[in-house]
Amino acid sequence: MISAALCTTDRVIGNDQLVGVATSRGYSYYFRQMLSLCVIDVSWSNPGTEVKIIWGEPGEPQKEIRAQVATAPYKKDKRRIDVTRI
Secondary structure, eight states, rough: OOOOOOOEEEEEEEEEEEEEEEEEEETTTTEEEEEEEEEEOOGGOOOOEEEEEEEEEETTTTTEEEEEOOSSSSSOOGGGGGGGGG
16 A cells, blocks of 8 residues: 655745745744744754745745744753752
8 A cells, every 4th residue: 555645845945045844833822923843954054043934835825924943842841850969
């Protein structure tokens, strides 16, 4: 049996050229802003680098979204603290 998965992506643009693809987006109630998970060229991967994400399909209405590169996970995971030292 052959199965195929459909993955929609959005373009990540830097200096008017394609620098990556975003595979998902959603609103974070914790940060109170939209987050978008992407794969990006290493030269654009420094945290704080500004890029644009193009939401929408070619030939249909699209929206250009300003974004800043950040490392994941966004929120520090405090569950891994060594509690024996507290």
